[in-house]
Amino acid sequence: xxxxxxNQFPALSGTVYGKxxxxxxxxxxxxxxxxxxxxxxxxxxxxxxxxxxxVHHLAGLATDAYEDTRRAVQAFLNASAPEEIVFTSxxxxxxxxxxxxxxxxxxxxxxxxxxxxxEHHSDIVPWQLLCERKKALLKVLDxxxxxxxxxxQLENLLSERTKIVAIAHISNVLGLVNPVQEIVSLCHGxxxxxxxxxxQGIVHERVDVQALDCDFYVFSGHKLYAATGTGVLYxxxxxxxxxxxxxxxxEMIEHVSFEKTTFAPLPEKFEAGTQNFNAVPTxxxxxxxxxxxxxxxxxxxxxxxxxxxxxxxxxxxELITLYGTPIESKIPLFSFAVRGAHHEDLALILxxxxxxxxxxxxxxxxxxxxxGVTGLLRASFAPYNTMEEAEYFIKSLxxxxxxxx
Amino acid sequence: MTLEEKKQEIIEEFxxxxxxxxxxxxxxxxxxxxxxxxxxxxxxxRLIKGCQSRVWLDSELRxxxxxxxxxxxxxxxxxxxxxxxxxxxxxxxxxxxADDFGFVREIGLKDNLSPTRANGLVSMxxxxxxxxxxxxx
Numbered sequence: 001x002x003x004x005x006x007n008q009f010p011a012l013s014g015t016v017y018g019k020x021x022x023x024x025x026x027x028x029x030x031x032x033x034x035x036x037x038x039x040x041x042x043x044x045x046x047x048x049x050x051x052x053x054x055v056h057h058l059a060g061l062a063t064d065a066y067e068d069t070r071r072a073v074q075a076f077l078n079a080s081a082p083e084e085i086v087f088t089s090x091x092x093x094x095x096x097x098x099x100x101x102x103x104x105x106x107x108x109x110x111x112x113x114x115x116x117x118x119e120h121h122s123d124i125v126p127w128q129l130l131c132e133r134k135k136a137l138l139k140v141l142d143x144x145x146x147x148x149x150x151x152x153q154l155e156n157l158l159s160e161r162t163k164i165v166a167i168a169h170i171s172n173v174l175g176l177v178n179p180v181q182e183i184v185s186l187c188h189g190x191x192x193x194x195x196x197x198x199x200q201g202i203v204h205e206r207v208d209v210q211a212l213d214c215d216f217y218v219f220s221g222h223k224l225y226a227a228t229g230t231g232v233l234y235x236x237x238x239x240x241x242x243x244x245x246x247x248x249x250x251e252m253i254e255h256v257s258f259e260k261t262t263f264a265p266l267p268e269k270f271e272a273g274t275q276n277f278n279a280v281p282t283x284x285x286x287x288x289x290x291x292x293x294x295x296x297x298x299x300x301x302x303x304x305x306x307x308x309x310x311x312x313x314x315x316x317x318e319l320i321t322l323y324g325t326p327i328e329s330k331i332p333l334f335s336f337a338v339r340g341a342h343h344e345d346l347a348l349i350l351x352x353x354x355x356x357x358x359x360x361x362x363x364x365x366x367x368x369x370x371x372g373v374t375g376l377l378r379a380s381f382a383p384y385n386t387m388e389e390a391e392y393f394i395k396s397l398x399x400x401x402x403x404x405x
Numbered sequence: 406m407t408l409e410e411k412k413q414e415i416i417e418e419f420x421x422x423x424x425x426x427x428x429x430x431x432x433x434x435x436x437x438x439x440x441x442x443x444x445x446x447x448x449x450x451r452l453i454k455g456c457q458s459r460v461w462l463d464s465e466l467r468x469x470x471x472x473x474x475x476x477x478x479x480x481x482x483x484x485x486x487x488x489x490x491x492x493x494x495x496x497x498x499x500x501x502x503a504d505d506f507g508f509v510r511e512i513g514l515k516d517n518l519s520p521t522r523a524n525g526l527v528s529m530x531x532x533x534x535x536x537x538x539x540x541x542x
Contacts, residue, residue: 375457
């Protein structure tokens with residue numbers, strides 16, 4: 001079963017220090033299937049031309065590949081129109097775009113922006129910059145002891161001055177699916193738009209932006225098996241239309257003169273300069289792969305078994321503290337601390353056993369402070385990881401702990 | 406033991422282990438046996454920047470020689486700094502300044518650390534060099 005999937009990923013057959021690679025840093029970036037590599041390579045060799053403007057044949061092929069991807073992303077997210085899909089270099093760029101452009105249009109001195117304590121730096125710092133620029137206030141929604149969002153505090157944190165709320169669909173540290181639907185309806189009840197950081201969410205959840213009704217949804221391609229440097233901003237048309245451009249340059253203009261420049265309609269208004277046209281179309285095979293995994297019930301069963309196995313092994317170990325505990329909303333992403341063993345020592349030893357895990361603050365320093373730790377060890381699984389790998393990971397982890405404690 | 410002899414001893418010690426896991430075991434042992442570092446000396450100015458784990462290094466000049474004391478919250482890092490201390494503590498500023506720290510490469514330490522760790526190691530070496538230079542002036 002998983003063999004069929006693994007065979008699509010050349011990187012997974014690699015070895016490190018003579019041992020088979022066990023790649024458990026998928027929340028940082030996933031490996032890429034052959035279909036993604038082939039897509040990139042065929043575009044570079046057969047359709048490499050700058051998109052949109054030129055009239056020649058190659059430019060036509062490149063433009064079609066790029067615009068077909070936009071429609072494929074629209075379908076993947078169930079957005080209502082392709083104009084609502086803006087390509088960016090990644091989730092970070094997408095949040096920055098919204099923080100800048102939405103901020104320019106709608107945030108004034110004394111206004112408020114709300115994020116959660118469990119956000120990735122990429123969904124904190126752009127808002128901080130906005131708040132500094134506009135003399136606005138950044139407010140923070142806390143988590144409960146089990147790692148879930150303290151949604152009961154949300155109502156009190158929102159005010160008439162709250163202009164936007166930004167939350168992760170799934171925290172990259174806690175690995176819990178947040179109740180975004182509930183948060184969106186609560187915020188919309190007060191007329192407040194919501195941006196959902198889907199960097200992790202898009203990989204593990206089926207996303208329907210119309211059902212979710214969020215105002216913005218952002219994600220990176222590279223965590224979803226596509227090429228690096230690809231990303232998506234979904235935005236409701238009415239917001240995108242009301243927002244000024246983020247960057248100026250080629251493509252995003254309608255007419256340029258020194259007296260007055262007018263801008264291209266959506267989505268080009270937000271796509272200044274040469275786009276990553278060789279890489280963006282890799283989102284198509286990537287989404288095909290993601291969708292196939294989601295719809296494969298026996299694979300889903302196996303993935304669930306891996307989640308439950310690792311969860312049980314980790315939570316039963318009295319030396320280990322897992323952060324983000326309710327298994328009902330857990331994805332196979334485990335961030336934990338081992339009493340008496342530094343996360344970096346563990347990661348270093350596991351590395352020598354062929355296992356790639358992440359150690360440190362995981363781009364979420366405020367959350368580390370909130371949890372009272374200097375860093376954690378994180379193992380994050382993808383559909384191509386096997387039960388055998390999960391068992392090897394647990395065995396190796398125990399061995400590493402034994403060496404250190 | 407001279408600086409050269411001490412370095413040679415460590416190179417030989419390391420060559421005993423084929424597997425990097427065994428080398429880590431050895432570094433962990435060194436780390437565990439490192440002389441305790443006073444808590445009140447864990448100050449910002451003794452903290453070495455560039456390490457992912459926290460490393461504190463303290464030095465004093467006694468009888469014309471430099472003596473180092475250090476600590477880290479990560480045990481392998483602690484082992485590495487212990488190794489550096491065992492070589493360079495009790496040497497003169499001139500001896501340290503003249504040394505090229507090449508033995509670190511010889512035992513394969515730098516190559517076998519993740520880039521962030523390797524940067525940490527470079528930062529530790531730089532701090533020792535800086536201290537030596539400040540006393541050498």
